[in-house]
Amino acid sequence: MEHQPPNSGWERDLIEKVALAAITEQTRARRWGIAFKSLLFIYLFAIFGVTIYPKMGNHHTSKGENHTAIINLVGQISEDKDANADSIIEGLRDAVEDKHTKGIILHANSPGGSPVQSAYVYDEIRRIKKEHPTLPIYTVVSDMCASGCYYIASASDKIFVNSASLVGSIGVLMDGFGFVDVMQKLGVERRLLTAGSHKAMLDPFTPRKENETIYMQNLLNQVHQQFISAVRTGRGTRLKESPDMFSGLVWSGEEAVKIGLVDDFATQHEIAKNIIGAEDEVNFTPQEHLFDRLAGRLGASFGHALSSFLQPVSLR
Numbered sequence: 398m399e400h401q402p403p404n405s406g407w408e409r410d411l412i413e414k415v416a417l418a419a420i421t422e423q424t425r426a427r428r429w430g431i432a433f434k435s436l437l438f439i440y441l442f443a444i445f446g447v448t449i450y451p452k453m454g455n456h457h458t459s460k461g462e463n464h465t466a467i468i469n470l471v472g473q474i475s476e477d478k479d480a481n482a483d484s485i486i487e488g489l490r491d492a493v494e495d496k497h498t499k500g501i502i503l504h505a506n507s508p509g510g511s512p513v514q515s516a517y518v519y520d521e522i523r524r525i526k527k528e529h530p531t532l533p534i535y536t537v538v539s540d541m542c543a544s545g546c547y548y549i550a551s552a553s554d555k556i557f558v559n560s561a562s563l564v565g566s567i568g569v570l571m572d573g574f575g576f577v578d579v580m581q582k583l584g585v586e587r588r589l590l591t592a593g594s595h596k597a598m599l600d601p602f603t604p605r606k607e608n609e610t611i612y613m614q615n616l617l618n619q620v621h622q623q624f625i626s627a628v629r630t631g632r633g634t635r636l637k638e639s640p641d642m643f644s645g646l647v648w649s650g651e652e653a654v655k656i657g658l659v660d661d662f663a664t665q666h667e668i669a670k671n672i673i674g675a676e677d678e679v680n681f682t683p684q685e686h687l688f689d690r691l692a693g694r695l696g697a698s699f700g701h702a703l704s705s706f707l708q709p710v711s712l713r
């Protein structure tokens with residue numbers, strides 16, 4: 398009989414257990430891999446579905462009945478924000494094209510923002526009023542309608558507020574920071590190369606130049622005059638002008654009625670029911686697709702970081 402080493406059975410058992418454990422671990426890893434890929438596929442499929450389905454998430458669903466169209470003018474007015482000209486104008490045009498729309502209400506709650514975006518919407522409202530003179534367009538303010546928001550609102554037929562609403566701020570600003578003294582104290586040298594004597598105008602790390610400051614102030618004054626002209630055109634003889642009216646001050650809704658910046662006190666529902674005569678309210682504000690929102694926010698965050706030192710001209 399062949400002699401067996403005393404420990405050969407123990408070693409064989411150990412090898413079998415190690416091999417079995419390795420196989421089990423591989424099986425578990427394979428299952429986790431399949432599960433992860435399945436979840437990733439479902440996630441991508443969901444995004445794809447939201448992206449290709451037109452108007453998905455939009456509020457407006459016409460029931461074939463007369464209604465009041467609501468367009469939201471909420472938040473900062475900027476090309477990369479929810480309150481941007483393209484979105485608001487799209488909502489306005491959709492509302493106008495719906496034959497059951499008996500009137501439009503701009504639901505306003507904004508501190509203002511881009512003068513360019515504001516002017517685009519202002520001009521669109523004026524165009525709609527010219528082409529559809531019997532279709533009323535009203536603005537109803539909740540908390541605030543300041544600066545660029547008021548720029549837009551002044552194009553509507555009437556503006557309604559709450560007595561505690563904040564209205565006005567007819568002015569223009571451009572803000573930034575200067576770090577010249579900080580750089581000197583830290584011993585940091587600014588190395589800046591430009592082609593064009595004013596290419597680095599108002600650079601925050603170099604001393605401010607008097608001629609460039611005057612130049613930029615003139616630009617702000619021009620935009621301010623454009624703002625004032627738009628308000629005068631939209632509000633007409635209802636304005637009770639004073640030296641402070643276009644100074645950038647804000648007023649309560651109660652005071653704004655007295656000086657003609659707005660027309661009266663009313664809620665959105667009251668306007669729809671009692672003035673427009675269509676109690677059913679349908680929101681025509683376009684809603685951004687999920688995929689666009691994710692992609693847009695990612696790209697915008699990088700852009701904001703680059704522009705954080707010097708903010709653009711703003712109506713706020």
